[in-house]
Amino acid sequence: MILLLYLSAALLGIGVAGVISSRNIIITIFSIELMLLSSIVMLAYGMEYKQGAAGAEMILAIWAVAALDVIVLVALYLILKPAGSFEIKRFSELKG
């Protein structure tokens, strides 16, 4: 069903808009998850279109990246929680 591509594009658009406009780090990471989700939907449509399982490895890789996003959020939470602010401007404090 080709409408899945439109759904994927809409999810990607919402995710990009969230990354650009959000000032909260947590909402930004949620937006990245949305973009990963849109790529999964697109690859699933590709698998249906090609009638094969060629995209399944890519989907597994995307799931791994989505799981790694959680680790990034936990690390940011532990670093930024003592100051009590999760503004996106505080990324500049994360220098090594």
Added chain:
Amino acid sequence: MLVELTMFFAVALFTLGSAFLIYVSKSIMRSAISLALTFFGASLALLFANQSILALLQLLILVGGLSTYMIIAFSFEKGSKRNASLAYFSVLAIVVILSFILMLLPIGESGTPVHNGFLMSFESLEESSPYILYIIAFLPFAGAIGSILLIKRLVGKIL
């Protein structure tokens, strides 16, 4: 075809609406719940691409990350949200009851009834409808989110 299109538009509207709610919501807790609904809607959308295994795997894999998101989001929450928890558990109870009714129904090819139910024979698993397998995968997904909401309601604060 018309029924399938209608169902797809309903699923797409649900997914996009809950994705939009991530930004509209004032609290991060509600944003996390909206993200969970978006994951659920996207996995429902995978069913329309005839990828039922991927759909149920997505529910089972992403629920771990989603639980962590929700635990972190709850740490920002001040006070209790009783109405949200009550609505969630009402919907969850309905889904669980419907799932068990569906699982206990006899399954046969082309709608012909067979004598052994779904739970009686695991050999019928491959022949059964992928939607029932999907419901079975949905139960741990909903249970994980529900247990976090329950902890939040009982204890008041998680982190």
